[in-house]
Amino acid sequence: MTTYETASETDVTDLMAGKQITLDEMTVELAAIELRLRQLARAAEVPDTPVELADTIDSLRATARSVKETGERMGLLARVVAGDVPLARKFGGSDDPWGVAARTSDREDFGGPAIVPTQWQLLKLAQDAKRADARGEETTTYPEAMAGLGIGWESKAASARRRRERDAAVAVEVLTIPCATCQAGDGEQCRTKKGWAAEQPHVGRQREAEAAVDARLGYLGDMPVPVPDAR
Template structure:
């Protein structure tokens, strides 16, 4: 489906937006939202009917070469919550070497109380497992074959 090559504000999107200055998540979008895509499609249809001068593109063409792009604050927060929830579940699948909590049990303090947080070693193992499954490396997603 043809899409307008620029947003309504004449800012580029996709690979064309990479060279632009973007401060505090303002300015052009690299990866447009669903509503921006709808507007880009409507703009392309309108330009075809009226003979508008805006350049046209398709989503695959505009996104070729993006790789890891900018992410909105909302998407970043959502991805972080999903990762944290997966780590919380994974922690219970790993036995704790420090307090000897078995699978399915929460960590215990030295006095035998249920700990508020799992021990660091147990949590780190869970994070490594989840990150490998989700394909994360640090804060950025990366391709993980057969994950």
């Protein structure tokens, strides 16, 4: 199902001091949300109208607990990326490196090099570091392992969002281009030989629309070009 972002949803400037949000900022914001949910649950115990809100109160408190767990995880990750938490140099039970060291590796069993680790991989590496330290093995830190990486990097979520935005722009652009196959004009959908309207345009029209949008948005084929200031 297609989802559309509202203007309020995209206005995130108050969440961050710089151009991008830090994990530390996420941690504090989540703590504030968790507290607000608990306060709302408490206030809901005494509504101004006699309505029993027990189920809603329980739901609010359950959501607050989930947000708290996420916030605590972000707090630990904030310490990890700051270099305060030792990390294993390789994934437990294997010789597979990560970060800069994974650039030249071939981790076929794990779907490719973990150059940019996931949050779960980082938490696992923190756990593995404790065992490595007990064995007298060297550990590393996030800043050390990721030194030189990050320029032009974009998260999967951001890339997927930009892909949706691109596809939506193409759908609009298609209707501005006459179709050489069925002669559909400006604002008209393509039609079959029998004259039935179709939401899927003919290939030539679709290709022309994609080329125009990609040039405007800065895409190269199916992949976006490096994102300025991305990390």
